[in-house]
Amino acid sequence: MTGPPRAPGSGARGRKSPSGLQRGRPPVGRGARVESAAAPAAKVSPKPTKGIKYRLKEIPGKGIGLIATRRIRRKEVFLTDLPSLFIDSRLETLADQAVADFEEDRKALYNFGVESLGGKDRVLALSGSRSSFEGIDNIFKSNSFLVATDEGNHNGLFPEVARINHDCEPKYRMGPPNRPPRLPNRPNLRLQVPMRPLQPPLRGEPPRDGRLRRMQEIEGLLKSGDQSYEAASDMARELIRLATEERLEGKMQEIYLDLMGVFYDFADYGNALYFAETALGYAEEFEEPEGATITGIRTNINVLRGLVAQG
Template identity: 25%
Template structure:
């Protein structure tokens, strides 16, 4: 089972967070015949067939407008049978969004570099298991799971997965009762594309729902394509089980559409590799409500700790919100700000919320700059970028914004000397 979209902010526990380390390869695949254009032309069922000659899609798009959910937007199903070394990809989105994905879908290099991680028929071969630092095993009471076979260092990329299905959120909203009645026409065309066995083996959680829709809803990750929110089904990373205090974090990169599991702390051989299916940093009552969507009781170390330990953790997490507000109070003195910052960072370390620290440091950068301490602002900008590049898309908007802030601050420091 895998998580739904993780869009979490610190104050509402809903902002996207979504160090790349890839093994050097000694060979490269043959080039793909598709040469991406600078500005791809949107292509749908009304476009001339000749336009498809320069696109990576291997079947004509099937399009409709889902009036049953009040949409005026045309959605099309695009299929790329050659994607991911023949494992295949189905994309259910708008023509504009599909056009923006054309170059990434046509690029054969991501699958080539990640080939040791990509399961055939839902299983890694013995040779693959010998080259990676994990294996997929049956976990008591959890179904399948993933355990480390060797030491994995913090910030290390553990696993790489490429999507089998990508669905626009407007077509497939979060609430099941909002699903378009026309959906069945799409799902029947998705089922069986490429290496369908790697999808078919994933967990399901609903009765009376099309198997593809069920698998997507149960296992999808949040992705953002051409400014549109969507769900991406990544079968390999979907094998990672949930923990409220996980040792890994899923990171989406738009440039290659890959999802990578990145270690948030050192992981020892034999230790289960876990991610969180819900936003990190939630106190116990919030976690229980969020996890109810998956229909299981969490038995992770945090949730099964003694009541006193859970209460202490919840108190610290509530305190983080209080400190964050206090740091931005108009009347706070510089000395108080420094002390609040120290308390905040120490609490984050105790609660092991490293994946969110980049966002926190970005806030500290702004707070200290407004307080007239450009040197501390620069320090937090650099720290924020380091952690954000580890746990978020390095080329995404958040990291790009931090780089611009860092450049500005560095120029300010040079100009002030």
């Protein structure tokens, strides 16, 4: 950096950590935070282990990845570095304010956080797929992961490696997932399995990479708001199928919450309620019973139930 970062926008504040990096804080009352990787803000309590065995490997087009040398079980904590950016997920509840009302504040916080990073070039080199957003906001929304803290789930971004949210084994085993797919089964749900022939993956691209890229593409298209209801329904069904094939148990909660928002925007409150209730089922498995994440989802469910009751 050529000089100390400055917080863009009015009301944003910052202070220097012992490492010299900056910690960004939002305007009072907004409830969002952006912090540097060197400035811990949440207590991490990993379970005792007998030595985590993994190795780093350069993955073409993706950066540095973690390759397991032994079985790593779901919920096992082995990557304890905090993310480079950290955004409070409680901004995204339907009962308080529309997410769009926070966009300007969040963009200012994202930019301030990026200016505070020592490895800024790595973050800016990440892919962007959310065409409706610009700059770091696009990058963050395309690459962020849920980060569990004592306060609940939040959105975080690692510049080099991503959290593993599901079981990981040295050699992938072919076979059905341990848990049957949680797919919509309501009579009035319009999400139908698209009966189309399977398309071969791009030449030189492993099938798994193809699925993950397609998931990113679908998420971006759904968030853009440019899709028809029928197209969004097909994409939602495909997204759930791909996530199930990838066994992304840790991401299913995030996916169902995103779909809740998509169908809420379509004023399809019945399906939005279904997705919110399904997300709550995953949250109850991974989150603290009275934590902020579960509380926020239940708030959304109550709002949606009221809308459904109004017809």
